[in-house]
Amino acid sequence: MTADRDSGEQRRATHPHVAFDRLIPSDVREIEPIVEEVTRECRELALSARQCALNVPVALTEALSNAILRGNRGIRDKHVRVRAVVSDNALVLEVADEGAGFDLDACTIDPTRPGSVEREDGRGLFLMRALMDRVERYEADERNVVRLTLHRS
């Protein structure tokens, strides 16, 4: 019995597991409480203070904002799914919307270039890329998914 429980705990420690899974309506007011919940999970999972205070909340807010306003065009009846998968090495956040998707590789705006610093927009994807170790997009079950990977520091 003890051996089974120990091996189970070891599996949980070494294999990725879902720490968070939630479906929310497309309303920007939903963003802050969801980000707070995910950040709380990250603190409990012992991610660094910087990752909990900057990388995760900002990057996740950007992904949720894009999913709600662009993917689902703010239509409240459309939903956004947020999942957090955790392993020993990394946190993976997946944000799925009901939109048509977009070409991630074509979004190459660099708001830090000379002449671009005074732009009022165009920093969302830039920040996701700057604050996460990997940003990917794919389609699954007719949903557009943005996956953010952050290695533990």
Added chain:
Amino acid sequence: MSFSIKKQGEICVVDVEGQLIVGNRQELKQKVLDELEKGEKKFLIDFSQTGYIDSSGLGVLVSLSKKIREQGGELRLANLNDDLKTLFELTKLDTLFQIADTRERALESF
């Protein structure tokens, strides 16, 4: 999350409590623009009670800096914690804004 504006001499001091993100950025923008319309010229935004800022919050700060400048006014930022400083450095917005370590230093800089 909330925004409060208090007059300190001839300077409008705005405190940002909580997050400055897509869901509330318009509230901050409107409050500052209302003061600008009343004729106020000097603005200080204090982030000592701020959690995080997203791209749309940064966009509102850029927008306000332009509008205040167009009216002949001045904007200062103060009390960015280390995480917020990193955010401004990543986006190079630390080159656009005048940022002071403390509210007192920001007030003295006008």
